[in-house]
Amino acid sequence: MAWYSAGTVSVTNGSATVTGSGTAWVANAQASEGIWLPDGRLYEIVSINSDTSLTISPNYLGTTQSGQVYRIVPVKGYPLLAAQQMAALISTVQGYVDGALSGRFGNGTVGAPGISFASNTAMGLYRVAANQLGFVTNGVRRVLLSTTEMRVDLPVTGSAVTSDDLDTTSGKLLRTGSGGVATATTMPPPGDDMNNFATSGFMQFTSDDINTPFPLGAGVNLMRFGLLTGQVAVERTNSALPKLAFRGSWDGVTFSDWMTAITDQDVQATPADTTADKLMRVGAFGLGTDAVWDYLVIADDGFGEFTPPRAGGLVSIMSFPVKGSGFPTLSESGVFLMDAGATNGIITLHAGANLDTDVAGGGSATGTSGSDGNLTIFLPQNGNLQIENRSGSSRAIRIGWL
Template identity: 30%
Template sequence: MGWYRAGTVAVTNGSTAVIGTGTAFIANARVGDGFRGPDGAWYEINNIASDTALSIATNYLGPSLGSGIYAVMPVQGYNKDSADQLRAATKVIATIPETKQDKNNNLTALSSLVGAADRLPYFTGAGALSLAVITNKARALLARSDIAGMQAELALVPATSLTDRTAGRLLIPGWLGLGDALPITPGQDYNTLTQPGEYFYGSGTAPTNAPIVPAHLISVKGRGLYPYQEVRPIYGNALWQRSAKVANPTAAAADWNGWVPYVTGFNMTNDPQSDAGGVISSAVVSGFRVEKFANGTMCVTGKVALASQAANSFGYQTLTLPVTFLNTANMMPGLTCNAQSTGDSYGVVFQRAASTSSILYAVRNGATAQAFEINVSVRGTWK
């Protein structure tokens, strides 16, 4: 390694300071190297402060000089190039962050994989990785940043309406009543409602060919060729069902079976006249037993007392019923009587419906004045 002589130096008698001009001491001098001053004497370098400042171990002996020639001679007994490289490497190592990842099993497993096109590393366990195939389609999907783009990449198109049944479409909230029943069209003819789904009628123009008028849900089930329908009221526990008689039924009444109510523990005893879906009801009203049936039949039974009637008399009486029948034409009274004393009587000799809520009848007594008990039985319809 040659001596270093670039630039000039300023020295002061009795001082250890050496100030350089145009010098590069850091890269070209080492502590312990020899410094030959402008006075020709040799001194030991004991500190290098910068490229333009160093100090010598003993005071400068020569006269003070503002600009003089000098020389630095390596005397350390080592290869200066190697030392410079080691120092440079040391500086680099010193700049490495303390947070640099240490060696671990995961990194070791990753480094053991042999990379290839269209491969993606994945963990198979702790400290164990393998490669999976990632296709162009998968990369394109991962590149999408929004839901609509991902759906388009997968050719998944949302249904365009609540009744869109195009193959491959994504379902949307409310589709065919999914999660929320579809409102039916005002005046909907249920004979033409064959699209499977859940529907709702609340108010407005009532549907036609429906088993009830109050607000209700209607479910259309089965395959489109052979649908069947179920109707239940919003407020109540009744249920009606009917099915198509033919494939692809039309609005024609002949294409459909009639509505049939389900008999359940809820509607078995509900009043069919006042409670939609009721099948059979029986109640005591003003002392009479009133029974109603879903087919419209109504029966009234009971007993009334007839005050003492003169011997051999014949008198008309009016019996007021606790309910009203649909009409008098279908009312069939069946009154009988029990004589309370001798039993000598001709019984009820006349009876007819005087109105939809009363019966006109006559009892003919025998030879003894006595009271009577009238056995009431009236059959008719409420609808």
């Protein structure tokens, strides 16, 4: 039996009345039959009021519309259950149309993503919070995408990441260790040669490598414009003060010699430090400053005692009327080779007329032992140098010992 559908219908949301136009329902429809209306639902015809009016149940659930198609479903005599099941199925399909089939899904959870797969329900996508999308595998969120960040909670690999420590492909993500960064084992020089670096990065070198400043060490290679290069290296040593070296190149091929930075360990610890190979500082052994080997200020008929840095040496003695005056009194000044040790001795290279020496027997100065009007040098065999002043007034004596 064909489904009657002549004409059109007008329906109103919440109303039980259906109005027809061009319809002949008295002859072609009966109560208890079904009518398929514009909202896609099947309704029961309660009564036929006229050719253009009928009453339905329940009241119309869809939106108000006019001039719409319809179908009279001749269910009379069919099992009522079949009609009810059909209506339920239609409602279910409508739910999918309003949801997943229209691109809208439930929020889901990390354990049951809103979008997943039949064969792997623990993998998919879910809504973490407003404007936050979670990517899940094996029931664990691996990526969180929001309007402010993309948080990745697993290692990133593939062609978007540097393939090795020397990969310089533009646009790639640096992996740990690229260019010797963020790793305890930095990269060795390419080809075991410090001249072969073609990229900026950190490095380590050993005695097996060439063009290095030290047998063992680590450093950094910095490049600009692919040519201008600077290298800085630090010595690997048990010393608390390892050496630092640096060099450069204008073309990345020809390098300057390594230059080693001077540190405190390379310089005298004190002005009297005699350690071999140490650099002399200003004031060493009285050179270059008035502050070192300061003046002995000796009153008339008194003496002063000086402890030299070592037993023997080249000694200059300069006498000044007062400390800090511009020019020494030449008649009371001189230059000597001295041994102030147990076997004391002195060789006079030059001495002014009023500068005497008295080293025989290792006697000590008393203030009045030497000649009146003169200065006298004594070596008392205790490792020190004594100068006695009998010039008639106070003297400032400056001693340089090399």
